[in-house]
Structure formats: structure tokens, C-alpha cells
Amino acid sequence: MAKPLRENPTGIFSLMLTPYNEDKTIDWATYEEYCDWQVEQGVEHLFAVCGSSEMTALTLEERLKLATLTAKHKGDTTIVASANIEPSWFAQVEEVKQMSQTGVDGIVFTTKGFGGEFNEDRLVNYIGELCQYTDLPVFMYEFPGFQPHLISGNVYGRLVKECGIMGIKDTTCTMEGICPKIDEKGDSCIIQANMPFLFEAYKAGARGVMATPTACGGAFFQRFHEAFMSGDMALAEQRYNEITLLDCAIDSGFNVSAKYLVQLQGVKNFRAINRYDSKLSAGRLQSLKSFHNWAVANGLMK
Numbered sequence: 001m002a003k004p005l006r007e008n009p010t011g012i013f014s015l016m017l018t019p020y021n022e023d024k025t026i027d028w029a030t031y032e033e034y035c036d037w038q039v040e041q042g043v044e045h046l047f048a049v050c051g052s053s054e055m056t057a058l059t060l061e062e063r064l065k066l067a068t069l070t071a072k073h074k075g076d077t078t079i080v081a082s083a084n085i086e087p088s089w090f091a092q093v094e095e096v097k098q099m100s101q102t103g104v105d106g107i108v109f110t111t112k113g114f115g116g117e118f119n120e121d122r123l124v125n126y127i128g129e130l131c132q133y134t135d136l137p138v139f140m141y142e143f144p145g146f147q148p149h150l151i152s153g154n155v156y157g158r159l160v161k162e163c164g165i166m167g168i169k170d171t172t173c174t175m176e177g178i179c180p181k182i183d184e185k186g187d188s189c190i191i192q193a194n195m196p197f198l199f200e201a202y203k204a205g206a207r208g209v210m211a212t213p214t215a216c217g218g219a220f221f222q223r224f225h226e227a228f229m230s231g232d233m234a235l236a237e238q239r240y241n242e243i244t245l246l247d248c249a250i251d252s253g254f255n256v257s258a259k260y261l262v263q264l265q266g267v268k269n270f271r272a273i274n275r276y277d278s279k280l281s282a283g284r285l286q287s288l289k290s291f292h293n294w295a296v297a298n299g300l301m302k
Helices: 028-040 060-072 089-099 120-131 153-163 175-183 198-204 214-230 233-251 256-264 282-297
Strands: 011-015 045-047 078-082 106-110 138-141 167-170 189-192
Touching: 011 214, 028 045, 028 060, 060 078, 060 089, 089 120, 120 138, 120 153, 138 153, 153 175, 167 175, 175 189, 175 198, 189 198, 198 233, 214 233, 214 256, 233 256, 233 282, 256 282
Parallel strands: 011 045, 045 078, 078 106, 106 138, 138 167, 167 189
Antiparallel strands: none
């Protein structure tokens, strides 16, 4: 049985992808199969409505159904989902209320364009007011889709103290952006989105991951997290190096590259398409096949 998020806001939060039929409607049956596959990766948490799931290209009804189905198939994981994507304040309030009723265990709020040094009070007030409409634990997300999106360590500290924020998906991708948040985190968790500084960020005090490669390789990250937390730094570095290879494999053409890797790993009907009309060349498909073959041969994938 998974620990409640308030007791365990750390660890790997695997990002969820959205599968489509050829006409770009959501393939719900494949999504449910994918949920079960993600749980089998052994991670502690799933992030159901996020950038990797193309949340800004989905309707509210689609986002709510994705969250509901993820919660239905969650097994021993806990589920979080973004809940302030709608454009107006009143619509966001309703979105928060409805998302809180889907069965998810936590809510994620994007910084919603209130990043930067001139929006600090606005962001804290905005998040504080939104928190009044849910009883679930709340995490922050520096989502690049609503800019400016990056916040300082000082503002993050205020969000923790004044709004009870449990953690943040940091997307600064620099130690200069990560460390000030770690200094102000209190009992919350700094959750990493970047790969180049993942190992260094963990050594500095980060204790979680919400990153694009988790969408197709959560087990890589769970192995890293367990090795690091056990104190075996040599093994943790090896696991980090494996993650770096996975990240490089899917970087060009994400998220369809990740969808293709999911297909290769057994979710056969997961088409490598998205609503942005991204496509993989024959060369990219061959590269991903080669990576998958290598990972299987080394016991890292099935």
C-alpha cells in the first residue's frame, strides 16, 4: 500500500503520455494498458496530466478522464495531476474542484505565467487562493508553456510556508536555480526535471524526479533513486549514466520518441503520434530500436 503523499512527497513521479487513434482522438483502451505498464515500472508516483501528456492540447473533459483512469489503475502508486490549465480564474476554480474529485492523491499547480522577480507577491497570492479549493496535497510546476515560469528560492520558500506546498517540479535545469530552492524547501521536496544535473542535484538535497524520460523508462529512475538512498554512490552513478543514455535516445522528437519506446516495450497499440503532428523519421525509428535492443540485452528494459 502506498504511503499518503503528505507522508511521502519524495521519489519518482513518472510522467504520463497520451495515446491517440489515427484521427487524434484519445485511445482510451491503450491508455489504460499504459497505466498498468507504468505501475509495473515500480515507481512510487504517476503524474497524470502534465506537459508530456500534452495537457494544453487536451480539453478539460479529456484531462479529467485521464486523471480518473490513472487513479483507477494506480495500484500501489499515488497520482498527481495538473489542475490550473483553464484560461480564466473562475474556470480554474472549477477545474481544481473537479480534478480533486477524480481519485487523484495530489494536485499540481503551474506557475501560470507568474514567474520572474516582478510577480512574486502575485504568484504567492494566486496559489494561496487556489489552494482554498482543494483538500489534497499541492505541488508546484514551473511549466514552460505559461511564461514567465521560473521562480526564485525565496518565492518557493514563501509558497511552502504560506501555502503549504509539498514540492516543486524545478525546470530551471541549472544548479544555480535548483540550490536556492533546496535551501528554502523545509519539509517539502525539490523534484528534478533535468538530466544533466540530476546526480548533482540529488547530492545537493533534491529527492525526486518528474522528467520526460520517466514517460517510457520509470524503472531507470527507480533504480537510481534506490541506489542513491541506499548510500551506494558508485551504483547510483552507474544508474545515472544509464538514465543519461535514455535521455539522449528520446531527446530528439519527444514525445513521439517516448511513445515509440513504450510501444517497443509491449504496449503494442501505442502509436507514435501526437496532436502537434510530430513525426519520427526512418532514421530516428531505427535509432530507438537500436537503443531498445541494447537496453534489453543489458537487462534495463523488456
